[in-house]
Amino acid sequence: MLDPKAQTRKTIVKEIFVIHRKPDDGLFPAWMFKDGTPQDVWDVLLTVQSGLLPRRSEITTFLSEDEANAYVNKHPVGSEIDTSLRAAIKFTDAMREKVYALMDAGRLGQPHNAGDMESPLAFDVLKEAGLIQGYNDGPDIKVLTSIGKHRLGVLKNKYGDNWTVAAVFEYCIFNLPESSPAYVAAAYQYHYYITEDDFAAGYWWRDLECLVFGVESTAIIARDMRTKASKAAGEKSSIARCERRIALLSAMESVAERNPDVLPLGAKAIAGLGLARCVEESPSLWTQGQGQVDEYLGEIRRGEAGEDLKARFFAMFPLKPPKRLKA
Known part of the structure; x- marks a missing residue:
């Protein structure tokens, strides 16, 4: 599951420039100086795009030209902006009061580009x-x-x-x-x-x-690719499993042929001896599956690995007829 507190989209700078505003400017943020003397400010107009969402513009206000230019230099066009650090200056009491007023009026937390008023x-x-x-x-x-x-x-x-x-x-x-x-x-x-x-x-x-x-079409393509990859991996795994069963039985036959006296030890013991030889001869095939030898023997014995392997197995370990229980 995604970290619910983590950033999920990269926000890329598309445009950025500075506007010098004086107190007599109609767009001057006078609310910043509720308890102080207004002074010149420098607004940085930033156009960004988060993920595949439409572009949006934001304004960050600085109290000095040097701070504004430093911000611009830090965020050139094409760079990623850290949305968790959007406050360029510390909140003054007046700024906090403005946020409180917007919050109480229900005007905070509105989605970006939420409709025709912002995006056509x-x-x-x-x-x-x-x-x-x-x-x-x-x-x-x-x-x-x-x-x-x-x-x-x-x-x-x-x-x-x-x-x-x-x-x-x-x-x-x-x-x-x-x-x-x-x-x-x-x-x-x-x-x-x-x-x-x-x-x-x-x-x-x-x-x-x-x-x-294209979010949905891209997601569908990615899903289909994962499905195909999973299917291909499953087929490859199935082939490798088949090869390991054949190799194991062949190694067991080789052990029995060289030393028939070990056959009474049983299939599991012979398989253990054969496995060592299999790993030595084909280590890449046995990077997986060494712990599944018992399963391989069961599949061979039941005929799930094919009638040929089943017949070869019982040629080494014939079925014993059932015995009647003594009265």
């Missing part, structure tokens, strides 16, 4: 599929034609400005497979804009990311 992924997929003309241009003519004027009127009356979302999703329901990216994108928008079920929308969004960025 769903729109891009639907546009590429030819289902919409653009972000604000409504459904494509084929969607409108397929649904028909009467049904479009119903959707407009029921969903108002969001009728376009409903129309595209309805078209997908009747015309596209559920696993297609366009269907998933339309389902996401339906729940995000119409049902406002953020839980369902979140699942559709993550499914869309997995499909579009």
Whole structure:
């Protein structure tokens, strides 16, 4: 199981640059200086990509230009950034109060690129599929034609400005497979804009990311490769096991032929003598299996290793007829 506290994705720097902000700047972070005198700050705008997720931008504020430049030099484009050490400066009391306020307002912990407000992924997929003309241009003519004027009127009356979302999703329901990216994108928008079920929308969004960025297809390929490798390894192991049984029985026959007097010691004892010879003659074959000699003998004796080996075994160790118990 994965370590639940460990980082699971590498976050790679895609863009990074510095912006000098003065107190009269509209984007100046005045909240940082609630109890002090405002001074110039340097914002580092960082665009990163975590794993296969869409890119996202972040801002880290520094109180000196040297600190900002040092941060930029430490994180050049293409480098990995340690997401466990994102705080570039120590939290002041004012900064902590800001975090507390965001926490109390329920505005912390929001997923990155969680929907259309941050990423146009769903729109891009639907546009590429030819289902919409653009972000604000409504459904494509084929969607409108397929649904028909009467049904479009119903959707407009029921969903108002969001009728376009409903129309595209309805078209997908009747015309596209559920696993297609366009269907998933339309389902996401339906729940995000119409049902406002953020839980369902979140699942559709993550499914869309997995499909579009090849996560699922890559996982399936990896799974199939592991299955094939496991099957091949199993076949190789089965062949090696067969070779070890044959080699063991041949060595036992050689021991018995050279010294027939040892046969009364029994199959297990003869196998022990034969095993030493097997290992000496073919050490690579016997890197495994030396502890399974008893199993090999049982498989040979029962005929599971083939009737030929079974016959050769009983030629050395004939079955003894059962004896009647004395009264």
